[in-house]
Amino acid sequence: xxxxxxxxxxxxxxxxxxxxxxxxxxxxxxxxxxxxxxxxxxxxxxxxxxxxxxxxxxxxxxxxxxxxxxxxxxxxxxxxxxxxxxxx
Amino acid sequence: xxxxxxxxxxxxxxxxxxxxxxxxxxxxxxxxxxxxxxxxxxxxxxxxxxxxxxxxxxxxxxxxxxxxxxxxxxxxxxxxxxxxxxxx
DNA sequence: ATAATTTGACCATTATAATAGTCAATATAG
DNA sequence: CTATATTGACTATTATAATGGTCAAATTAT
Numbered sequence: 001x002x003x004x005x006x007x008x009x010x011x012x013x014x015x016x017x018x019x020x021x022x023x024x025x026x027x028x029x030x031x032x033x034x035x036x037x038x039x040x041x042x043x044x045x046x047x048x049x050x051x052x053x054x055x056x057x058x059x060x061x062x063x064x065x066x067x068x069x070x071x072x073x074x075x076x077x078x079x080x081x082x083x084x085x086x087x088x
Numbered sequence: 089x090x091x092x093x094x095x096x097x098x099x100x101x102x103x104x105x106x107x108x109x110x111x112x113x114x115x116x117x118x119x120x121x122x123x124x125x126x127x128x129x130x131x132x133x134x135x136x137x138x139x140x141x142x143x144x145x146x147x148x149x150x151x152x153x154x155x156x157x158x159x160x161x162x163x164x165x166x167x168x169x170x171x172x173x174x175x176x
Numbered sequence: 177a178t179a180a181t182t183t184g185a186c187c188a189t190t191a192t193a194a195t196a197g198t199c200a201a202t203a204t205a206g
Numbered sequence: 207c208t209a210t211a212t213t214g215a216c217t218a219t220t221a222t223a224a225t226g227g228t229c230a231a232a233t234t235a236t
Contacts, residue, residue: 005155007146013159017166024169025176028212039195053193054102055139058095067093073161074101081108088113116182127225141223
């Protein structure tokens with residue numbers, strides 16, 4: 001047990017999710033970049049699992065209308081953290 | 089409807105979550121920074137809702153052993169995206 | 177209460193993400 | 207098949223995140 005998840009792997013999965021969201025909406029990297037006011041290189045790096053800033057990611061998620069969901073997850077996760085007794 | 093969530097707000101919530109996780113484990117910013125091999129300033133900026141890189145965030149989440157959960161969410165979300173018919 | 181620790185707010189420097197551009201390889205459309 | 211659009215892979219430059227340091231204010235421990 002305690003399977004280790006690599007950071008690199010998670011970044012790639014974030015990239016794959018962004019690409020899936022973008023494709024589903026029928027946009028090219030250029031179209032998306034333009035509507036967010038960022039460079040296509042930023043979208044490309046995000047999708048290819050390179051390093052990127054939280055701003056770039058959140059801009060995409062807002063455009064894709066999944067920012068609310070992320071916020072919900074954050075609030076739930078934090079509540080869960082605060083309610084569970086510390087084991088540390 | 090279509091309540092707008094601000095990026096700034098979400099960054100602050102991520103910061104609050106990280107701070108809650110850290111406090112629960114009884115670590116100082118300095119301790120956490122050292123164990124991740126990043127500067128305290130990076131932890132501080134993350135917690136205060138400034139901009140930061142995905143690497144910094146994922147390092148923290150890995151240390152806090154919540155990276156698996158995030159990965160699970162990503163996979164579920166992507167599956168949901170791919171299974172739902174496009175409205176676009 | 178006071179001593180010790182932690183945190184937020186700086187600053188200067190370094191590392192690197194973001195930008196704008198090009199081009200060949202793929203993919204998509206006609 | 208041919209034309210068009212898109213993507214991945216570069217490069218050079220600029221903007222900014224990360225670093226390492228200090229210090230006063232706030233918090234926590236004694």
